[in-house]
Every structure is written in C-alpha cells, then in structure tokens.
Amino acid sequence: MKLFKCEVCNYIHTGDDAPDKCPKCGAPKEKFAVLNEEATTKVVRSEFSNGLHMELYNVLQEVEDIAEAGIEDDLDPGCVAIFNKAKEQAVFLRKMIAAELEIHMKKGKWGVE
Ligand SMILES: [Zn+2]
Structure with a gap:
C-alpha cells in the first residue's frame, strides 16, 4: 500500500x-x-498523534460537562472549588490542543508536505 498526494489540493489517497x-x-x-x-512515515506519525489529540480533546469535553454538573449541584464551597478548577483546566487544555492542531495543519502535518 502506498500514499498518493494530489499536487493540486494536497489531498492524500491511500491505496495501491x-x-x-x-x-x-x-x-x-x-x-x-x-x-x-x-x-x-511522517504522515502516519502525524495521523497517530493527531488522533491522540482528538481523543484527549473529547475526554476534556466530558470533564468539562461533569464539572459543570458539579458546579450546578452546588453542594458546598469545597466541592464547587474543585469543579471550577476542573472546568478551568479542561477548557485551558482544550484551547492548547486546538492551537497545536492548527499549527499542525499549517505545517502540513495532517498528511501534506
Ligand atoms: Zn485534489
């Protein structure tokens, strides 16, 4: 199996x-x-890493949802402080991931170059 790149739009095709x-x-x-x-090799490596980023991104979305439910539940200040912190960290990490993936795209790490 080989990878073929469209020289017009950089689309990558996998096949014989x-x-x-x-x-x-x-x-x-x-x-x-x-x-x-x-x-x-570069393309395969990038796809793997980008996949991990996406997985992490989705897990962080779940963390954010859980944290929001906890904030809403509002049992006591100690709990809310933890949920607020969790939400803050999840949002921050998701922004970092989004920024990193954007850099990958610009550098052609989505399978181009
Ligand atoms: Zn094309």
Missing part, C-alpha cells in the same frame, strides 16, 4: 494506485504523486 479523480478537487489521476518512504 492513485484514484482516477481527486475526491476533493476533481483533479485527474496524473496530478497524483507517490510519497516517498520518509514522507509516508
């Missing part, structure tokens, strides 16, 4: 052969170039 037409921009098969081993 390039697609007849780019599903993203409609460019013909001739516009696809095979990625070399180094580029392929």
Whole structure:
C-alpha cells in the first residue's frame, strides 16, 4: 500500500494506485504523486498523534460537562472549588490542543508536505 498526494489540493489517497479523480478537487489521476518512504512515515506519525489529540480533546469535553454538573449541584464551597478548577483546566487544555492542531495543519502535518 502506498500514499498518493494530489499536487493540486494536497489531498492524500491511500491505496495501491492513485484514484482516477481527486475526491476533493476533481483533479485527474496524473496530478497524483507517490510519497516517498520518509514522507509516508511522517504522515502516519502525524495521523497517530493527531488522533491522540482528538481523543484527549473529547475526554476534556466530558470533564468539562461533569464539572459543570458539579458546579450546578452546588453542594458546598469545597466541592464547587474543585469543579471550577476542573472546568478551568479542561477548557485551558482544550484551547492548547486546538492551537497545536492548527499549527499542525499549517505545517502540513495532517498528511501534506
Ligand atoms: Zn485534489
């Protein structure tokens, strides 16, 4: 199996052969170039790490939901302080992840380059 990159829009296709037409921009098969081993490794590594970021992002969303329920429950100040802190940290980490993923996209770490 190989990776093929559309030279028009940077779409990455995985398979034994390039697609007849780019599903993203409609460019013909001739516009696809095979990625070399180094580029392929890079793409696979990036996909793994980006997947972890997304997983973490979703877990943090859950943390935020739990924290909000706790804040609303408002049992006592000690509990609310913990839920507020949890929410604050979850929001902060999610922003960090979003920023990191944006950098990846700009650097082409989503599978381009
Ligand atoms: Zn394309």
